[in-house]
Amino acid sequence: MIGPEENATSSETTPAAAGPRPSGLRNPQAAVRGLGAGTLALEVIVLLLTIAPLSVIAGDRSGPAITAxxxxxxxxxxxxxxxxxxWAWGAGTAVQVxxxxxGFLHWxxxxxxxxxxxxxxxxxxxxxxILG
Known part of the structure; x- marks a missing residue:
């Protein structure tokens, strides 16, 4: 059985008392990189799928919009x-901007x-x- 003295010392060594709670991920940097790469990959797919509708609805301005x-x-x-x-996170932000x-080429x-x-x-x- 655990006495009151031993119980008090075991609660002091819990992760909550040691500092900020960890994310629980084995490799948080890889998880965050995967999130960024996955978001950009999905964006690439959607951008390439916008070419066909742009060529139809943009009319005369479809060339510059498709090039962009x-x-x-x-x-x-x-x-x-x-x-x-x-620098990749800043560059990804620049792509979004x-x-x-x-939108000046087409809405x-x-x-x-x-x-x-x-x-x-x-x-x-x-x-x-996750990374702080």
Missing amino acids: VLVLAGAAVVIAGCMKRN LLIAG TLAAVGVIFGLAWAYGLHVRRT
């Missing part, structure tokens, strides 16, 4: 592969940019929460 989609999709692929680098700015680019900008902001929040 292809450039941003290519940049997102490269950034997703470089998520181990510290540029996609929203693409659908801004709509996709807002949706993925919110997803990216959530990813940044999760990164900050």
